[in-house]
Amino acid sequence: MVIRRVVQALAALSLTVAAGCATTETAITPPPGVPSPDTCGTVNIAINPWSGYAANAAVVGYLLKEELNCKVNSYELTETASWAGFVDGSIDVILENWGHDDLKKKYIDGQKVAVELGLTGNKGVIGWYVPQWMTEEYPDITQWRKLNEHASLFKTATTGEKGRFIAGDPSFVTKDTNLIENLELDYTVEYLGSEDKLIAAFRKAQKNRTPAIGYFYEPQWLLSDVELAHIPLPRYKVGCDADPDEVTCDYQPYDLDKIARKAFVDSGSPAATFLKNWTWTNNDQNQVAKDMVQGKMTADQAAKKWADGNREIWEKWIP
Known part of the structure; x- marks a missing residue:
């Protein structure tokens, strides 16, 4: 009789433990379609x-x-x-x-x-830049109102009487063409085709001390190698670029x-x-x-x- 009671008690305990395990397993199983916490996928x-x-x-x-x-x-x-x-x-x-x-x-x-x-x-800054050496030779080159006076420095066979303004990948969302038109500047945007080609152009302009002006941005690793000077445009204010056809303000700083x-x-x-x-x-x-x-x-x-x-x-x- 004692042995039978012990066996019955052990059996009941086993069922309780098994039930507890089943309950725990069910609790941590995620719903269908949701990965478990340790599964990335x-x-x-x-x-x-x-x-x-x-x-x-x-x-x-x-x-x-x-x-x-x-x-x-x-x-x-x-x-x-x-x-x-x-x-x-x-x-x-x-x-x-x-x-x-x-x-x-x-x-x-x-x-x-x-x-x-x-x-x-990351803090994002988009804007217009020239090689740093140009600020030494042309101290007012970073004043946007003076850019027309220096447009001849940037002329090429393809831009005629206007200065060449370089940009990178045409898929980048930019407003340089509108800015140039609305600020009445004598420049033409030329897309070089990629970030690599834009970097190469600024690097060459710095090395050979040839004039260059164009679109660039931070963060960018090149700025640890090549000094570029930023050209401030009319100060950005919220909403000043709402109409791309009428924009006359600088790029928005980005978080x-x-x-x-x-x-x-x-x-x-x-x-x-x-x-x-x-x-x-x-x-x-x-x-x-x-x-x-x-x-x-x-x-x-x-x-x-x-x-x-x-x-x-x-x-x-x-x-």
């Missing part, structure tokens, strides 16, 4: 055509793979095409967004397929931010939390970009170099 990253963005993608992609075991796909796209990827799910995140209030209105407020994911930590696909963020993927946590500085970005472009490192090599020297920074991004 696939992350599709848009890569826009400038070296700073590629540096962002290198470090983010490297750490997503190495620390969270994510599968990372990268797609080289223009800014506008990147946003369109939120609609069909082909893009999960844009790592460096420069304003684009019109696209935010369309895809975040209107179609509700995207969400803001916070700031990158660069991240945009993600809403369904990706809502999925519970730890990658989304990582991307929300990720922030760094212009100097961080420039270091990696310079290693990739000038140092000829692969994206993973440059990312590993930065990660090995900055563990205290990126550990805070890991969910």
